[in-house]
Amino acid sequence: MKRIRILNLLRSDKPIDNVTIMGWIRTRRDSKGFSFLEINDGSCLKNLQVVADSSLANYEEITKSSTGSAVSVTGSLIESQGKGQTWELKAEGMEILGLAPDTFPLQKKRHGDEFLRTIAHLRPRTNKYGAVFRIRSELSFAIHKFFKDRGFQYIHTPVLTASDCEGAGELFKVTTLDLDNVPKKDRKTDFSLDFFGAATNLTVSGQLSAEMFALSLGDVYTFGPTFRAENSNTSRHVAEFWMVEPEMAFSDLNDAMDLSEEFLKYLTGHVMDECGADLELFAKHVDKNLMATLNGLISSGFTRLSYKEAVEILSKSGQNFEFEVAFGKDLQSEHERYLTERYFQHPVIIYNYPKNIKPFYMRINDDNKTVAAMDVLVPNIGEIIGGSQREERLNILEARMNEMGLSKKDYWWYVESREYGSVYHSGFGLGFERLLMFLTGITNIRDVIPFPRTPNSISF
């Protein structure tokens, strides 16, 4: 018999005869002649209460079934006689599909996040992680919907790459060479004998590729995994994470800022509309201010201020910062958090950063000191979006690459796009996991990605 999802049964407005559910036992409570089982099938946060009575042929077996066991139950959906739930399933037949022995590590009480990370293969069976990954799925869908509704094309930029994209971070090397016997030429590894005939890495950003498609399809975006081999040991970094990168032709820095604000508001609103029950769990158990923070993002205009203005506010703040605030120095976490969490208490966009702290592809402003860059900062997370208007003027781009010691040969195709029908364009990158952290109030990035990759940790 075809199973019905618990989500659909709980939404029913009338009793239904002869339905089958399949799921996992969260808890069992026995009474004389009855056993109450809470069944979860992952379709929603809520469990369905199954009432099994001693008239069932395998009642003895049922009272032995434990938390974590997989079951199939057929019966009637009826109004619950007990308090606490509207519907319950009166079992007419129940099959144990897969027993979970008493070594099953999840219990019906709360576990610590650190312990759950050691059983990442089982943690989605908990309420909290089930909710995280349902929201993650819904958020992915919302990203595609946002861009689809606005006529953007979805581009699959490559994961394997020979360019290092401006040195955005340490790279993971990809090779088929025998690591125990690496071929050498002039005492260096001879990559001409490697699979691609050149040194190859995992991508750190799809931006440069996406620009090529913006300069042909108009408005595009990428959404895929990116990799950084940084030895970062923080609650905000993983080695494999997902990034959303829209790129728009005929678009300047202001257009990029407009889109980033609209984008964040749309995604937040979408998750609030579609994931209410799951969000409630986080508002109750993870971050008591969550709903206020999310409503704040939707209702407030993002304050836009130039880097220069930001530096002035910080200098006059009277705060005792660990790191010095001065024009030409990058803003530190503590500075960003002061601005968004204390001074403005809502998201802010900082733009026109000094060129010396930004990569080569950002467009030089007329002052020749700053570039048309922007960062979106949100409370609790800090930088969630980084973007810029790209340098579309061939001679200036080449001069900048020279200045920064980058070889034109390595980026020949990128530079060539400025030679033929070059237009002004802009885009940004959004850290998908960081947005999930913002939306759920979860403070460790390892807890919003199914199987996190961090230094010394790739067990799953």
Add this chain to the structure above:
RNA sequence: UCCCCAGUAGCUCAGUUGGCAGAGCAGAUGGCUGUUAACCAUCGGGUCCGCGGUUCAAGUCCGUGCUGGGGAGCCA
């Protein structure tokens, strides 16, 4: 990579001034006529992270290693 904190039962954690290893939950067994993280009773369960040291005596103090976490840097 740097700074700080932690590691005790399957899980969450207590363990005072160095002096017999503890609780709740989970598990097993039994009880209970509709339970809501059900409840009641009984029972089982320990390399106190590893190694070394101080001491009559170390879970506790010291050194060191490993693992985890928090913060910083780098960044998304």
